[in-house]
Each structure stands twice: as structure tokens, then as C-alpha cells.
Amino acid sequence: MLPTKEEEAKLNRHKGDIDELGSAEKFIKSLLSIRFAFQRVEARLYKETFDDETAHLKNSFLMLEEACKELRSRRLFLKLLEAVLKTGNRMMSEQSEELDALFKHADVKGTDGKTTLLHFVVQEMVRSEGIRVLDSIMGRIDQKSKNRTAREKEEDYRRMGLDLVAGLSTELYNAKRTATIDLDVLVTSLSNLSDGLAKLKRLVNNDLGTDEKGEKFIHSMGSFISYSEESMKELEEDDDRVLLHVREITEYFHGNVSKEEANPLRIFVIVRDFLGDVGSCVQRAEMSQSP
Incomplete structure (x- = not known):
């Protein structure tokens, strides 16, 4: 709500009775008598x-x-990707190297028009994971488990496997949340903090540097400037390190990324959508298991 330069000039030219002005104009005219008043307010807001x-x-x-x-x-996520890749490449004429292309293949429906390649893979994963975990547990705690019928074992494998595969979204909790991050917003926020610090330093070191009336303000901002400079240095290092990790993980799954991504975090969006499809397959499997 800063006054424009024209408004400032008009208020400064006013030489009549101060009571002739409205309350807002009186307040602004008082502020204009303080050097760099609005910049100081902005600096205080930045600090807060x-x-x-x-x-x-x-x-x-x-x-x-x-x-x-x-x-x-x-482990389970990587195993699921491997299974989708192997099954998809056996069925498709073209091999998929990028995750989004691979997951499109995983959505291909079978002859029944309902069952997808992913649904088939999830079913197989449910059984294999159930066998791996349940046999290990039963073997340690109950030798009588060997007397279970084949049908009972299959039901136990399926139940345990469904729980494990259903938990994949929880294992990738941060990967799913990251899909909602707007990297441009983060970059802009970091840039705004850096610009604000530069303006504060310019105000303290240059604009108010020779103003005795500004000593109190300068003193109060001195320690904050040192603190904020250290914090900004850490943030910029975090930014560089994390973007390197994102680039590395993208290349790990997509191979050499030669061109600039429009959205560097796209891989997390792909993974989030894939986990949603896996969840749908698990729900379908659970429904088919219900009596």
C-alpha cells in the first residue's frame, strides 16, 4: 500500500494545516519524514x-x-519394475527404456478386455512375496504349518502378499508427496529470499550508513544479516545437492537425459500415477478374494 512518487510529492508540497488532511494522509506524511521508512518496514517484514x-x-x-x-x-518397487519390464518386453515388439513408456505398456489389456499387463504382474508379485515372507515366518514359529493344505497355503500367500504390495505406497511416501511440488515455486522462493537479503544489506550498509538516526535500526539488523547470510548459503548448497540427486535418479531410470526436462520432477509424477494403478490392481485382487 505504498504511496506513488506523485502522491509523495503532493503530500510533501502540502504546507497548510495538517488537520486539513485525512487520517490516512496524515499517517503517510508522518512516515515520509523518516528516511527510508517504507524500506525499513519491508526489511522488518523480511526478518519476521x-x-x-x-x-x-x-x-x-x-x-x-x-x-x-x-x-x-x-526392494519391492524395484522388483515390481523389473517384473513389468521383463513381462512387457516379452509381449511388446519394442523395448521400453523410459518409465512412462514402460508404464503405458503395463496398461495394455489382455484378450478379455479387462485384465492389464500390470494386473497380471501384480498378481504374480502378490503370490511370490507372500510365499517369500510367509514361508519364512511359518518355518521359524510353527513346524505344524507344513500340514496346511495346498488351498490354505495359497490363501495365506495371497493374503500376506496383498498386504505387502498394498504397502508399497507407504514405502514410497516421500516420492508420492514430491509429485505435488512445483519446482518453479521453490526456485522463485529461494530467489526472493536472496533478493530480499541483498536489499536489506544495501539499506543497512549504504542508504542508512551515514544516518545517525538509523543507528538503532542498523544495530538491530546486524546480527540478523550474519544469521541470514549463513542460512542462505546452506539453502543454496541444499538446492544444488538436491537437484543433482534428482538428475541422477532421472538418469538412473531413464538413461542419459540429453535434453532439458520441462519439469525436472516429472519422474515423481510418473511414479505417483503408477502407484495409483498398482493400488487399483490390489483393490481388484482384494475384491476377487472376498467371499
Whole structure:
């Protein structure tokens, strides 16, 4: 709500009774008697919101970093991708190297017009994971489990496998959340913080540097400037490191990324949508299991 230069000039030219002005004009005219009053207000606002802004950026960078780790380390996710890749490449004439192309193949329907390649893979994954975990557990705690009928074993495998595959979204919690991040917003926020710090330093070191009346303001901002410079340095290092991790994870799944991505975080959007499809397959399998 700053006054324009014309409004400032008009108020400064006013030499009549101050009571002739409205309350808003009186207030602004008083502020204009203070050197760099509006810049000081802006600096105070920057200081008040600085910690909240940096905390938001740090949390976003941390989430991105954790998302990259999840995609590289979650065994079940990697096993599911391998199964989709192998099954898809056996069925398709063209091999898929990028995740989005691979997942499009996974959506191809069978002869019944309902069952997709992904649904088939999820069913197989449910059984194999159920066997892997349940046999290991039963073998350790109950030797009598060997007396289960083949049908009972299949039901147990299916139930355990469904729970495991259904939990994949939880294992990739940060990867799914990262799909909602707008990288441009993060970059803009970081740039705005940097610009605000530069304006504050210019105000303190140059504009008010020779103003004795500004000593109190300069003193109060001195320690904050040192603190904010250190915080900005950490944020910029976080930004560089996390974007490197994102580029590495994209190349890990897509191969050499030669051209600039319109959305560097697109891989997380692809994974989120894929997990949604996996969840639908699991729900369908659960429904078919219900009596």
C-alpha cells in the first residue's frame, strides 16, 4: 500500500494545516519524514518471515532428497519394475527404456478386455512375496504349518502378499508427496529470499550508513544479516545437492537425459500415477478374494 512518487510529492508540497488532511494522509506524511521508512518496514517484514520461508524450503529439499533415496532403495518397487519390464518386453515388439513408456505398456489389456499387463504382474508379485515372507515366518514359529493344505497355503500367500504390495505406497511416501511440488515455486522462493537479503544489506550498509538516526535500526539488523547470510548459503548448497540427486535418479531410470526436462520432477509424477494403478490392481485382487 505504498504511496506513488506523485502522491509523495503532493503530500510533501502540502504546507497548510495538517488537520486539513485525512487520517490516512496524515499517517503517510508522518512516515515520509523518516528516511527510508517504507524500506525499513519491508526489511522488518523480511526478518519476521525469514525463518518460516527457510523452514519451508528446507523441508521441501529434505522431502526431495528422501524421495530420491526411496526410488533407489525400496526392494519391492524395484522388483515390481523389473517384473513389468521383463513381462512387457516379452509381449511388446519394442523395448521400453523410459518409465512412462514402460508404464503405458503395463496398461495394455489382455484378450478379455479387462485384465492389464500390470494386473497380471501384480498378481504374480502378490503370490511370490507372500510365499517369500510367509514361508519364512511359518518355518521359524510353527513346524505344524507344513500340514496346511495346498488351498490354505495359497490363501495365506495371497493374503500376506496383498498386504505387502498394498504397502508399497507407504514405502514410497516421500516420492508420492514430491509429485505435488512445483519446482518453479521453490526456485522463485529461494530467489526472493536472496533478493530480499541483498536489499536489506544495501539499506543497512549504504542508504542508512551515514544516518545517525538509523543507528538503532542498523544495530538491530546486524546480527540478523550474519544469521541470514549463513542460512542462505546452506539453502543454496541444499538446492544444488538436491537437484543433482534428482538428475541422477532421472538418469538412473531413464538413461542419459540429453535434453532439458520441462519439469525436472516429472519422474515423481510418473511414479505417483503408477502407484495409483498398482493400488487399483490390489483393490481388484482384494475384491476377487472376498467371499
